[in-house]
Amino acid sequence: xxxxxxxxxxxxxxxxxxxxxxxxxxxxxxxxxxxxxxxxxxxxxxxxxxxxxxxxxxxxxxxxxxxxxxxxxxxxxxxxxxxxxxxxxxxxxxxxxxxxxxxxxxxxxxxxxxxxxxxxxxxxxxxxxxxxxxxxxxxxxxxxxxxxxxxxxxxxxxxxxxxxxxxxxxxxxxxxxxxxxxxxxxxxxxxxxxxxxxxxxxxxxxxxxxxxxxxxxxxxxxxxxxxxxxxxxxxxxxxxxxxxxxxxxxxxxxxxxxxxxxxxxxxxxxxxxxxxxxxxxxxxxxxxxxxxxxxxxxxxxxxxxxxxxxxxxxxxxxxxxxxxxxxxxxxxxxxxxxxxxxxxxxxxxxxxxxxxxxxxxxxxxxxxxxxxxxxxxxxxxxxxxxxxxxxxxxxxxxxxxxxxxxxxxxxxxxxxxxxxxxxxxxxxxxxxxxxxxxxx
Amino acid sequence: xxxxxxxxxxxxxxxxxxxxxxxxxxxxxxxxxxxxxxxxxxxxxxxxxxxxxxxxxxxxxxxxxxxxxxxxxxxxxxxxxxxxxxxxxxxxxxxxxxxxxxxxxxxxxxxxxxxxxxxxxxxxxxxxxxxxxxxxxxxxxxxxxxxxxxxxxxxxxxxxxxxxxxxxxxxxxxxxxxxxxxxxxxxxxxxxxxxxxxxxxxxxxxxxxxxxxxxxx
Numbered sequence: 245x246x247x248x249x250x251x252x253x254x255x256x257x258x259x260x261x262x263x264x265x266x267x268x269x270x271x272x273x274x275x276x277x278x279x280x281x282x283x284x285x286x287x288x289x290x291x292x293x294x295x296x297x298x299x300x301x302x303x304x305x306x307x308x309x310x311x312x313x314x315x316x317x318x319x320x321x322x323x324x325x326x327x328x329x330x331x332x333x334x335x336x337x338x339x340x341x342x343x344x345x346x347x348x349x350x351x352x353x354x355x356x357x358x359x360x361x362x363x364x365x366x367x368x369x370x371x372x373x374x375x376x377x378x379x380x381x382x383x384x385x386x387x388x389x390x391x392x393x394x395x396x397x398x399x400x401x402x403x404x405x406x407x408x409x410x411x412x413x414x415x416x417x418x419x420x421x422x423x424x425x426x427x428x429x430x431x432x433x434x435x436x437x438x439x440x441x442x443x444x445x446x447x448x449x450x451x452x453x454x455x456x457x458x459x460x461x462x463x464x465x466x467x468x469x470x471x472x473x474x475x476x477x478x479x480x481x482x483x484x485x486x487x488x489x490x491x492x493x494x495x496x497x498x499x500x501x502x503x504x505x506x507x508x509x510x511x512x513x514x515x516x517x518x519x520x521x522x523x524x525x526x527x528x529x530x531x532x533x534x535x536x537x538x539x540x541x542x543x544x545x546x547x548x549x550x551x552x553x554x555x556x557x558x559x560x561x562x563x564x565x566x567x568x569x570x571x572x573x574x575x576x577x578x579x580x581x582x583x584x585x586x587x588x589x590x591x592x593x594x595x596x597x598x599x600x601x602x603x604x605x606x607x608x609x610x611x612x613x614x615x616x617x618x619x620x621x622x623x624x625x626x627x628x629x630x631x632x633x634x635x636x637x638x639x640x641x642x643x644x645x646x647x648x649x650x651x652x653x654x655x656x657x658x659x660x661x662x663x664x665x666x667x668x669x670x671x672x673x674x675x676x677x678x679x680x681x682x683x684x
Numbered sequence: 685x686x687x688x689x690x691x692x693x694x695x696x697x698x699x700x701x702x703x704x705x706x707x708x709x710x711x712x713x714x715x716x717x718x719x720x721x722x723x724x725x726x727x728x729x730x731x732x733x734x735x736x737x738x739x740x741x742x743x744x745x746x747x748x749x750x751x752x753x754x755x756x757x758x759x760x761x762x763x764x765x766x767x768x769x770x771x772x773x774x775x776x777x778x779x780x781x782x783x784x785x786x787x788x789x790x791x792x793x794x795x796x797x798x799x800x801x802x803x804x805x806x807x808x809x810x811x812x813x814x815x816x817x818x819x820x821x822x823x824x825x826x827x828x829x830x831x832x833x834x835x836x837x838x839x840x841x842x843x844x845x846x847x848x849x850x851x852x853x854x855x856x857x858x859x860x861x862x863x864x865x866x867x868x869x870x871x872x873x874x875x876x877x878x879x880x881x882x883x884x885x886x887x888x889x890x891x892x893x894x895x896x897x898x899x900x901x
Contacts, residue, residue, distance in 0.1 A: 282805060282807075282810070283807050283810070284807050284809030284810050284812075288807075299879075300878075317806045317807055317879075317880075318806040319806070322806075324806055324807065326807065519789075527792055530789055544810055545810065545812075546790070546810075546814070565813065566789060566790045566791075566814050566815065567789065567790050567791045567814060567815030568815070588809070
């Protein structure tokens with residue numbers, strides 16, 4: 245009996261030692277690669293490994309094709325690759341990963357294909373109404389929605405996992421929809437990269453609405469704000485990216501916006517705008533008094549661009565930097581038609597409208613964070629389509645706008661160089677609005 | 685009777701630790717009522733023993749005397765632990781925050797919230813220029829300048845985990861280990877140990893007394 249027990253104990257000890265030695269000698273493995281929207285560069289991916297990696301070694305042995313400037317961040321078994329520089333990225337990137345873990349065990353080199361470029365989404369005017377369409381890399385258009393009488397608003401989810409839309413039946417009744425998409429911007433081979441796979445189109449509102457407002461953040465959460473025909477029928481619901489739904493009780497005087505980094509939202513009030521956390525933290529909300537409206541978020545820096553309306557009908561553009569009073573970048577009588585900023589909030593673009601005779605001229609102006617004008621360019625013969633905005637794409641270093649001309653039916657999607665403000669491309673298709681769908 | 689007196693002494697010592705706030709150095713506040721209740725139980729048991737055996741004479745035992753002396757010393761000498769030494773000997777894995785604290789205005793973030801944020805987002809550029817208002821103790825480092833730190837606990841000092849932030853100390857500053865400081869300044873990105881790191885650049889450094897509850901959840 246004793247002998248058998250001793251044998252069993254020895255066997256167990258030998259198994260433990262064997263397992264330990266096997267694990268000790270096992271090469272590190274790449275467990276996953278995911279896009280990371282919250283980053284300070286042009287695009288980023290988070291890589292997770294089975295072992296704590298030697299970051300400097302990994303950085304030295306891994307490579308990108310094309311060879312784009314980049315940096316590695318993080319420690320242990322979760323590292324982040326951030327693309328930097330200003331060269332436009334116009335092709336998928338082959339990411340060859342190699343390197344050693346902290347015990348200097350080598351990882352088997354492997355390649356991942358990554359296409360960080362966003363997709364162009366447009367509301368196209370088609371026979372019978374309007375339709376949401378996505379343009380692939382070859383220039384082909386793919387319908388993402390049925391044809392509705394009107395597509396009132398369009399919000400791509402911040403993680404690229406779908407698009408939220410507000411359609412109208414033409415009689416002032418609105419419906420909110422979400423189209424699910426599965427991104428294919430990270431793959432084992434270049435052939436596996438492609439346009440997002442279409443999922444279901446689901447209504448997010450019941451019955452006809454008088455108004456519907458939607459907003460998303462970089463996590464892919466969606467805020468749905470609705471109001472019906474009856475007084476007190478306003479609802480505010482948060483649809484989290486993980487599928488949870490939360491009803492929020494927040495009074496406001498207008499459309500709310502989720503903060504890009506998540507966790508909070510901007511609430512317009514009658515006497516200013518406030519930032520509130522989604523979960524009450526017991527601290528007072530941050531309030532900016534005055535007649536201000538949110539122009540754009542500088543997604544990753546916590547900065548935002550505001551448009552302030554003065555009692556004498558002048559407008560100013562302000563940059564909000566956390567912890568500081570709003571910094572005025574511009575003050576004038578021109579209409580501020582659209583604003584945008586880069587992720588770090590050190591470059592700000594604005595479209596200003598000036599009346600000359602009986603026609604308005606639109607001017608695109610680039611500021612730095614101190615309010616110095618770096619570039620300005622008159623958009624003539626084009627003007628910004630009424631009610632549309634402007635979006636900066638850090639991957640291509642371009643601005644996306646919807647431009648129009650007096651003798652044109654509808655607008656045209658236009659790409660403008662973010663540094664020089666040169667018009668790079670104006671598309672032929674007649675559209676109502678153009679937006680970027682993040683690659684995910 | 686001696687046993688009863690000893691239990692009363694230790695029961696009082698436990699209750700006194702709760703009442704005087706000494707327990708804040710050892711244990712999170714949520715557990716204080718449990719400790720207080722155990723002190724009351726000891727006190728009651730001691731009283732019961734004294735009442736029951738008030739006429740019985742017991743031989744004095746050395747271990748009891750030593751225990752009584754220790755109890756008196758604990759009551760008389762206030763504790764003065766070295767958080768810096770403790771932090772140096774503890775693992776540094778902070779629990780994940782329940783909610784990413786980006787939404788908090790930067791100046792409202794505590795030191796622990798800053799550290800959690802920076803660990804969940806290894807990109808220091810995201811917080812470059814943010815205002816910082818924090819307080820903590822000076823944590824001496826084997827190499828390089830000291831950090832400003834706090835100890836976080838789930839339960840008590842036995843599971844304490846340090847959370848430290850790098851500080852660009854002004855040339856005239858002489859931070860001493862364990863000294864408690866309130867710092868106002870801005871976050872900047874500077875190379876530390878060969879990698880870009882979020883570093884607090886102080887504009888105001890003020891010595892403060894150790895907070896009543898120095899351990900953070």
